[in-house]
Every structure is written in C-alpha cells, then in structure tokens.
Amino acid sequence: MWGIIATWRMAVEGITKADEMLKEGADAGDAIETAIKEVEDFPYYKSVGYGGLPNEEMEVELDAAYMDGDTLDIGAVAAIKDYANPISIARRLSHEKVNCMLVGEGAEKFAHKEGFERKNMLTDRAKIHYRNRVKEVQQQEIKPYSGHDTVGMVCLDTHGKMTAATSTSGLFMKKKGRVGDSPISGSGFYVDSKVGGASATGLGEDLMKGCISYEIVRLMKEGMHPQEACETAVNKLDEELKERRGKAGDLSLIAMNNKGEWGVATNIEGFSFAIATENEKPIVYLTKNVD
Numbered sequence: 001m002w003g004i005i006a007t008w009r010m011a012v013e014g015i016t017k018a019d020e021m022l023k024e025g026a027d028a029g030d031a032i033e034t035a036i037k038e039v040e041d042f043p044y045y046k047s048v049g050y051g052g053l054p055n056e057e058m059e060v061e062l063d064a065a066y067m068d069g070d071t072l073d074i075g076a077v078a079a080i081k082d083y084a085n086p087i088s089i090a091r092r093l094s095h096e097k098v099n100c101m102l103v104g105e106g107a108e109k110f111a112h113k114e115g116f117e118r119k120n121m122l123t124d125r126a127k128i129h130y131r132n133r134v135k136e137v138q139q140q141e142i143k144p145y146s147g148h149d150t151v152g153m154v155c156l157d158t159h160g161k162m163t164a165a166t167s168t169s170g171l172f173m174k175k176k177g178r179v180g181d182s183p184i185s186g187s188g189f190y191v192d193s194k195v196g197g198a199s200a201t202g203l204g205e206d207l208m209k210g211c212i213s214y215e216i217v218r219l220m221k222e223g224m225h226p227q228e229a230c231e232t233a234v235n236k237l238d239e240e241l242k243e244r245r246g247k248a249g250d251l252s253l254i255a256m257n258n259k260g261e262w263g264v265a266t267n268i269e270g271f272s273f274a275i276a277t278e279n280e281k282p283i284v285y286l287t288k289n290v291d
C-alpha cells in the first residue's frame with residue numbers, strides 16, 4: 001500500500017508527482033519532499049514558498065518541517081528568509097543529532113553552509129497583496145490576520161515508512177519573527193510509522209493549544225480510524241476553545257494511518273484537501289461545513 005494526503009487544493013500537482021514516485025517504490029521522504037517543493041516553487045500559491053505572503057515589514061519569512069516516522073527524526077526551520085526550498089533545509093536538519101530546529105539567521109547560515117539555493121522569495125504579486133492589505137487595514141475593513149494557507153502532508157510508502165511535512169509563509173502581516181504551529185512537532189505535524197501521521201492548517205496560535213497533530217496520532221494508536229481521530233480531536237479542541245475563550249480559530253486537519261486509510265476534519269466551511277493512494281487516483285475534495 002502507498003498513499004499521500006495533503007491540505008488544500010494547491011497540493012494536487014505535488015501529490016500527483018509523489019504518487020508516481022510511490023508507485024515505483026520510492027522512499028516516503030523523497031516523495032513528500034518532491035510534493036512540497038512543487039508547492040513551494042509555484043509563484044501563485046501565495047502562502048507557501050516563492051510568492052508567499054509577507055510579514056508586517058514586507059519580508060517573506062517561511063516556516064517548514066519534516067518528520068521521519070521510522071526514526072522519529074525531526075528537522076524544522078522557522079522565520080527563514082531568502083531560500084528557495086525551506087522543506088529541503090528542514091529535511092537536511094532532520095539528519096543532525098542536535099540543532100534540528102533553527103530560526104531566522106541561524107537557519108540561513110546553515111542553509112548557506114550546506115549549499116542550498118538562495119532566492120528572493122518576495123514577488124511583485126506578493127508586494128501588491130501587501131500594499132492592498134495595508135490599505136484595507138487602514139480602512140479597518142479587514143483583520144490583518146485573515147488570508148493564509150499551509151501545505152501539510154502525510155505520506156506512506158510501499159516499504160511501510162511514513163513521513164510528515166509542512167511548509168508555509170504563516171499568517172499574512174504577522175509580526176517579524178512570529179512562528180506558527182507548522183514547524184512545531186505535535187502541533188503542525190506528527191508521524192509514527194507504527195501508527196500513522198497528521199498535519200494541520202489554520203490559526204497556529206489555536207492549533208498549538210491542543211498539540212492537535214500528536215493528539216490525532218495518539219487517538220489512532222488507541223485504535224481509532226483516522227476519520228474518527230480527526231473529528232474527535234478537532235471537535236474537542238474547537239469546543240474547549242469556545243468554552244474557555246469564547247471563540248476558536250480555524251482548525252483543519254488531515255491524517256493517514258499505516259494502512260493507507262485517511263481522515264479529515266475541520267471547523268471551517270469549504271476546506272479542500274488532496275489525496276492519492278494505491279486505490280485512488282490523485283483527487284481534490286472539498287469538505288462541507290461540519291457545524
């Protein structure tokens with residue numbers, strides 16, 4: 001069995017490539033890195049990689065992470081600027097014994113030393129989005145934090161190895177140095193080849209309050225199907241946040257177990273996700289409102 005599941009429609013070209021590789025027996029690490037790079041490199045996906053949404057200071061600071069479900073190795077970068085593929089830097093960091101998570105200048109120094117491609121990630125299109133948003137914010141029509149999507153994926157290869165990965169520019173107009181859930185183990189992603197994996201998209205500040213990706217893997221370990229695990233974890237966190245704080249931010253989760261069964265849950269209307277498995281050709285689904 002093989003399979004790959006990803007947040008948002010933007011992932012479909014990437015998972016199509018990964019599906020081709022997995023069919024041929026490729027490693028889940030290589031397949032997921034290829035799939036995420038496809039999203040990072042596409043300039044019109046405005047919340048991941050090249051063309052990503054800038055922070056308050058009009059700089060593109062990116063977060064990414066990679067996890068190997070066999071060894072539980074994790075690599076992550078946060079608030080990294082001017083490098084083409086944060087996912088590849090994160091994966092390289094996962095091979096280090098210590099210093100596996102690097103931020104800002106430290107991450108850039110590591111990337112430079114390791115010979116990763118430097119690239120100005122701020123596109124003219126992103127500058128236009130930024131300037132428009134500044135105007136909208138001044139006119140108080142819109143909150144600075146709306147408009148953001150993260151690509152998160154979970155992958156299973158024919159050898160039974162599982163991986164998880166994320167990549168994002170985080171929240172539009174975030175403060176310089178702000179780090180979301182995406183590079184944080186257990187929140188933005190988690191995977192264990194003995195069980196399965198999960199990945200998140202939505203409001204990082206709220207996703208982190210539930211360590212929600214780990215929670216889903218924990219529920220799957222207790223025997224839940226990925227769908228039941230996703231729904232249980234998302235509904236519980238949504239309810240807890242509403243009860244304690246009056247409202248919950250966007251929470252959308254994908255998961256796959258080591259049999260290639262998958263699940264999705266969200267508290268927003270119209271969350272799209274992409275999936276490909278040995279039994280299903282690459283396809284995009286759109287969820288209905290779960291409320």
Ligand code: SD4
Nearest residue numbers: 149150170180201202204
């Ligand atoms: C973050 N969770 O930085 C990311 C953003 C995101 O859909 O996923 N948006 O908080």
